[in-house]
Amino acid sequence: MIAWMEWFLIAILPFVSLALAALAAGMFVSNLPLFMDGESASHCDPSESNNADPPRVSVLIPARNEEGSIAACLESVLQAVQVDLEVVVLDDGSTDQTGAIVRGIAERDSRVKLMEGIELPEGWNGKQHACYRLAQHAKHEHLLFLDADVRLNPIAIIHLWHRFSVEQDGGEIGLLSAFPRQETGTLSEKLLIPMMHFILLSYLPFARMRGSAHPAYASGCGQLFFTAQASYQAAGTHAAIRSSRHDGLKLPKAFRENGMLTDCVDGSRWAVCRMYTSAGEVVQGLLKNANEGIANSRLLIPFTILLGGANLLPWITLVMALAKRSSLIADGLPITTSVVIGILVSLIAILVSYVPRMIAAIRLGQSITGAVLHPIAIVSFLLIQWWAFWNHLRGRQVTWRGRLG
Template identity: 45%
Template structure:
């Protein structure tokens, strides 16, 4: 009887994930068009620290934007490589590119937030696009994002670029961002409310107006944060402003990390501002492990208990279904689906490790900074 009870619990937890994902997918993957008659000027703002390898591609992709007037400003955040040289060469070729040397990092500021704040002061246009240096825009991306933002009156809009992955741990862990978002954020309620509880976004690509940005407190409001994907939307919502997040698979692409070490450090550096908090880590651990791992445990441990085995089998199928939808809709590797349960265990384990590190005062360095 105990195994059947556990199997039923696993089934309920898997149904929560699959039900939310089913409801959220059509709200997240939206039809994007652009108003060809509208004339909009946009400042693309790129913070860059040691981005020599990719900054040229990022800037040139932004310059290729269609149906929009762009200026691209790159803030060199105390780089130690050839980032400045690469950007200055682009300035010589295209007058729409501007190079700025970042000021030394003040106390209690995160490097990216400080660079973004400085960039906002240099922007010539009211419409701001904050973009990571490893993002590559499609030519129609900004025009479509601006049209969507104006149509839906989102004061802060973010889009998830197509997440490129190479190594096995990237394929396991990176798509978990889609899984968490779609399975556990009620997107309908998020769009109907400005409650900070529904704050969510993708820090790789934000679109806003300068007036709204200033009303939300600018990046000064999240000066010490490493997780602008959550913290910047929360700052807007705390100011009573709406935020939205949509799929940007066909708008841009990004490869965040290049190896397993970067994946682990990247997951640890900002986890305590997300799931790895004392308030969220236990319920999310139960939801994730209960819906994706527990069914397999029941199946292997109660194989001779037919009712429990059948219920657990259904739970296992349902628990993996959202990951299958993630693979299909966002062009992610099938290996993530095959090893989904292992991915969940690694992901949850990293959250607990991040929380333990925060308790003992260990802070993961990123880009040479604490």
């Protein structure tokens, strides 16, 4: 029995890990060109639209204690070309200088308007309520919901409009999400922020997503959403996700539940964002909405198997095979075929498991350090997901920007 178990751990599990690593790597490689096809919109020349009526876009920015980023965000938006623009900022109960900064910019640029937040109604999340109110005051046909820590390229909005107008196999797009280039400074950021791309591209079938409005394919980045007023109203507005903290998943799902396609693309040519600036912020940020993502009873165990099996199991099987090899040598016995196979397959699985992060580092400008330390990122990410699940079971909710909602 012991010999059989040893043979299973050394000779069989490496193949399991290789299969799981190959699944993720294969999906990532096939998805990446589809994810980056927003580049086709970037090939348009804005000057070609000089004689046409420019698209009318309301840029809607919820802001709570964003004095360190709101000015840069607004200045970048106001540099937009070839669009008829209005920018509406809602100061959602900030205790810093956010409101004063926006007010100062609005005084010298009439395109900027400042809204004051109100007491958060029961059952609402703060960001969702802010976006809901912002949309009520938007005057233009198209809506760009933008986080206050995002900075746009001048051609971003016109290119987003072009990409939003591209019809997919499944029909017209109701909601487009673009993933900004994520700036990372601390080691924790370099390790964990790229996990958003790793999970998205390794496990979401992009071709199916663009060919079906099924809610199971809902995905996006809450930092940047582009839609039209009619589609937004048909989806139920942010009222449909009023209690959610995870608009990146929940808003696309609301559109899909109402029969509309959603899409997500690489937005690194259009926007840049630094989400967090410390390890504590990274952990707190991942904890706050984890139970609406992976850290729930339906997905946590499957994703633990998928992520752990593809990225951690190969290291475990390699150590076991090497330990068995050392034991055989110490006993003066020949090294068995199963041990050799276990070592080789484990090494191949490890190399394959690095493919997504290394490609992302090269193609998406992510940290090489974070990619090299990918197994540590996986361990950290899974621990945070289980921690979030445990918090959810105990009814504990992480505060964010000074409140639970």
